[in-house]
Every structure is written in structure tokens, then in C-alpha cells.
Amino acid sequence: MHLNTAPNLESPDDFYEALIDAHRELSTQASEALNARLVLLLANHIGSQRVLLEALDAARGTVR
């Protein structure tokens, strides 16, 4: 399986709102910690090392 970068979110606007809301009133430091926990939870859900490496590459902008 490869990283799916095609549109896949069930409800994009709702997800985006929830993401921003989750950070509401947090300090930058607390936001950073939340993001780290979120990344780890999602990474575990994905599980596949190949997909995770592709996601890391995509996030770093090295995928063309």
C-alpha cells in the first residue's frame, strides 16, 4: 500500500475546524505537544512503515 494523497477525508471542513479547535487557547508549547501526540496516534493507526516514510517524505517536500 502507498500513501493515499487523493482526497480521502469524509468531511474536510469539519475535520479542519476540529483540528484548529483542538489547539484553541493553547500556548505554542502546548500546541506543539498536542501535534506530537496527534502524529504518534495517527502513525500507529497507519502502521505501515512504507506509508509512514512516504508521508514523512511528502511532508518534507522531497516528493515531486
Add this chain to the structure above:
Amino acid sequence: MHWNELARPGADAVDYQKVVFDYERRADQDAATPARRPVAIVGAGPVGLALAIDLAQRGVPVVVLDNDSTLSAGSRAICFAKRTLEIFDRLGCGDRVAGKGVSWNTGKVFFRDQQVYSFDLLPETGHARPAFVNLQQYYVEGYLAERAAALPLVDVRWRNTVSGAEQHDDHVMLTIDTPDGPYRLAADYVAACDGARSTLRRLLGLESRGRTFKDRFLIADVRMRHEAPAERWFWFDPEFHRNQSVLLHRQPDGVWRIDFQLGWDADPEEEKRPERILPRVRALLAHSAMKDVDFELEWASVYTFSCLRMDSFRHGRVLFAGDAAHGVSPFGARGANSGVQDADNLAWKLAAVLHGHAPDALLETYAREREFAADENIRHSTRATDFITPKSSISRVFRDAVLELAKSHPFARTLVNSGRLSTPATLHGSSLNSPDVDAFRGAMAPGAPAADAPVTLPDGTPSWLLSQLGAGFTVLVAGVVPDVLKDVDGHGLDVRLLGVGTDIGDPSGLLAQRYDLRPGSTVLLRPDQHVCARWRAADAARVNGAIRRALALH
């Protein structure tokens, strides 16, 4: 004391921390031309002594040169892994190490003021030896020394400092300084087991390269009168030692190892003073069930560490082993354990070459196999170090996020890394392996260290597989060993044929399960108890070919 007195019965009373061995003049020091020896081992630490015993057991006389006259000062390495115990069994001192050592299974991880989780090592049953024992290094060296002293082929020379090493085509010429002045000794091969600051490495102008960690750690060994279960406790960023890590581990004799991370700016001399150490220990105890317990400081040391290795563990006729060849962080107990595995790998190969059973090329495989293992150890140890002491703010953020999540999410516990405890490397890709031609499952692939299993002897006595393996090659066959295998050629090494279900029983079925045996399956084991070939059905040609390959005879 005299070295030979160590071997006499009743030497149990020796205080290994205090014993000082006599310098004894040898005839070699008066020889008109330098005496010639098959092997000189430099360094009488755990690696040098293990190698000396193994070689002597294989009929090779060894000279061991040590610049000092004592065993390990302080407890130092305290965690000895199952594979090391199995090697010590082969060397005749496994029972003493396992008998004195403390076994432990429970580990607890704390983050700030809370326990994040506890884990059980859940060691797989059906092995003669536990996953780990904790034992002060001076005991291990003492037991090895006593075993070595009982072997006439081992000649240990204290206060013999190597000050020169010249490589020649067929020998190494050593210059050795003694209290009586220098002498020269020629050796076919030299094993450099002389530690992280190896003299041999320096004399040959070689380097061990890698990554040095800018951090300091304090080891405080304290003696406490407190009966607590033997557990490994690890704190990340505890209230009593903010922003650093702390490890608590039990040793025999009521001694506890406490390891405090101090940071790079700590003054090593200052931190070694009891006035600095005692309040740290009291603060830790106040946060445990052991508060108000009386304790005394047994030994303290401030250390830094590097993860590094030499580019090649072989240079001409000099073979490097243990800390001389590679260095790791202490997290995961991979220093002494991997050094003993180096000795285990080297001894049978050196013996085979010196006895003329195998070509010099076999020694190249020592270097390649153990460089591969060192890379694996360094990788694990570097990862643990990066988790324990994050090197950037984002690394710290992720580390803390893992620890937070670990309180309630089991998946995050798999990411917590306070040291992945030493397991032996499977030597994938070694040129001594015969690649699989048949389908097998399980971990016992060519290159794997042989897994133990309970067995029964023909008279019904319970025993263990590893204790039944031969000093040379062992051919393990599921069922009756076919007559055609009875003439397999060990090229001078013994070949032991073991039928599973015939010569040895497998009452629990664990042996067949671990090696994925079906009737006729055949597994070839090297003298160091690594698998090197396996087949669903074997004939003499296949086994002979695999033995030749394992001796680098092709």
C-alpha cells in the same frame, strides 16, 4: 597473590575487588631470541579472559598480557545477557555467574512524578538461562580468572605492558615492558582486548570513529539493607532530578546501581564527591518505597560515552575485540555482552587456522561478522540514547509525547526506549552461511545464534540442547541420523551427529518448533553455536559442502 593460587580449591574466599596478582618473571624475558607463541592476548578483562579460556579449551596455548595487576575496579558492567551466559556455560563458568547473579523480569518506567507503565520481560520458557542476570563485573572477571587459572595452556602475565607492535608477514613482534625491563615476544596472531583506550590500536596508528555524546552520567553503587524485589526502574525527568534521567537496578550483595544523567556542564571531579552524591541518592529514595533506608556508598564513577567502531576489526595479524574495536552507550547492556560474543566468534576460528584446519581467510569473517554485529549494537544504543537524552527541542517534544501517551495507550509503550536489552546478532549475509534452498519458518535461519530448548538424554535425564552441542560442528537431524552422514568430514574439527527423538528427546516439542523441524530436517551448527545451514533432507555432499563453506575452505 600468585595467579596459580586462584585455581586451587577453596579460592572462593578471594575478594575480587581487592586481589592484586604478583608480577612473575618468565623465562621468555631471558631468551636470547624472542620466544614464539601462537597467540598473545592483550588485556585480561572479560573479553580477553573469555578468549583465552576458549582457545585453551581448543588446545591453543595463549599468553595473556595485562598492564595492571588487578581485576575490574568497581562494578562497571552489571547486566549479563542470556547469550553471554550460554557462552560462559561453554567456557565452564556459566553456573557460577548465573548462580551469583540476580535475575529480574519486571521493569518500571516513570515520567515526572508518575509511573507510566510497568513491563514484564516475559522471558520465553524452555531455556536453561534467564534473559539477564545482574552481576558486578569483578565477579564475572573473578570467575573467568579462576577458570583460566585452572587451564595449563593459559599463561597470564600481570604488569606486562605492550609498548611496541610490529607487523611481519607471519607474526607480530611485541615489545613488552615489565618491572624487570622490556622483552620481546613473537606471536602468530595478537588479539587486542585492551579496552576503549586500546594501546594496540594506538601503537598501530588506528582509530575508532563515531559519535561522542555531550553528556555526563554518574554511577552510584549503594549498599542498602532493604529487601525489595529485583526490578529495573527508569525515570524520565523525575521531580527529584529534573530534566534528566535516572536508572535504578539491583545487584547481588544488597548493592543497587543508580545511574544519574548529569548533563554536559557537570563537573566530573565535583560530582564524584560523596557530599554531592549522597543528597542525590536520598532524594531518589524519598520518592520510592525505600525512603529512610540506611545506605552506604560502595563505588561511584562519572562517565561519558561514545558510539564508535574501528573501520576494520582485523589489521594484518592483529584482531581487535570488545571495547577496543567498538564502543556503545551503556543503555541496553551491549558493551561487555557484545565483547564476549566477539571472543566467542574469534576463538574457534583462530584455533582452526592455527591447527591448520582452515585458511587465514576464516579470520576475515571474524572481522566482517562482528563489524556487522557492532553496527547493530551501535544502532540500538544510539536510538536509546537519543530517546533518553533528546538532542533537539522537537526531539524532546516527541519523547515527552510518547511518555504521555504511554500512560494510557499500549502502542506508545513500544516506542519508549530506555535501552533495548542486548540480544545476539543474527549474522545474515555471512559468507560462512549456506543460503536456504528449502522453505523454513522461524528464527533459526543461517547466521542465527542457536536457540536453546529442553531435551532429554537417552537415560531420561532432563538436559538442554546447547549443553549437548559439540565443540566442533553439530549436525542436528529430526529423527534417525542417516548412515550416509556418519562419514561427514569436519576437516580436523569434530562433527557431532544428534538425532532429535533418537539421540536426544524433545518431550516438549520446543526444539522441533524453534528449529521448524519435520522428519529428516537437518541443521548444521558452527563451533560457536550459530546455525550455518539447514535442509529439509540432507545428504553427505550437502553437509560436507556447508562445512567447507563454514571453514572458508572454498
